[in-house]
Amino acid sequence: MGARKAWAHPSSAGVGHASTELSLSLVRRGSITDNFINMQDRESLDRYFTEQVVGEPFVIEMGPSVGVRREPTRGLKLHLLEGQVELLGHAARGLVSPLQGDAGLGKPVSTLALAKARRRLLAGSLLAILALWSALLWWIFQRFFAH
């Protein structure tokens, strides 16, 4: 993530918001000749105009991770459990594609909690692989060599 650096959304130029930082977009714009699009292809046309008018992906800071208040629609325990599952989902996606897993797409996540969840997930996966490998070795030994 070292390649990332802060930039300002063009529309917010000159307006300083201490609480907001926008990261470098994930896709770099090329020259005008690189932007050749098929006028018949509505999907690529929509994508082009969305990128040009609304902008490219950016990161927003929502506020301090501690002291977030939630209004659950179901029981509080279930709601918190849902949050944990959500966080693990983000962490798992981050293992495959770290750039997008940096923060939740459309769902705010704590970068600190995300890093912890990612470490736990990695350790858990390694333990599971080790256990499976041991079980496989034991089975092979029992099947072919134990008499």
Added chain:
Amino acid sequence: MLDKTQDTLVIDPVKMNIVNRIAADTVLAGDFLFKGGLLLQGTLQGVGEIAGKLVVWHDARLIGRFRVLGDLYLLGQLGEATETDDEVDDQTEIEVQGTAYVASSGVSTGTLIAAKLRMYDGAVLQGPFRTLRNAQSLPVLHGG
């Protein structure tokens, strides 16, 4: 560099289908129907529906009666500015079918109705908040 003690949110306009934008210092008033999400950086006033996610940027303002069919990310203001802290803007009522995320810079003086609410320290809910009940969970009576 992002602050690790803060919750961060990625906004990807293409993936999140945020295809509409009202630029900073733009003021629109009237009846609206937005197909897809909206990035609001100016002022939007009136009545309408946003068929997607709504991002209310810093210094942006949403006034009136709107229904948001996705999630709401509030970094700016909902409702008119009031003179006192306990005043409520009765003309503003925003119904959010998804989750309303109110950032530490977000202020709401109107009525906010949402299925779920996530609010950060520093956010101001000056107006009331109501939980939106799922329409499907309501009992339906069938005539014999």
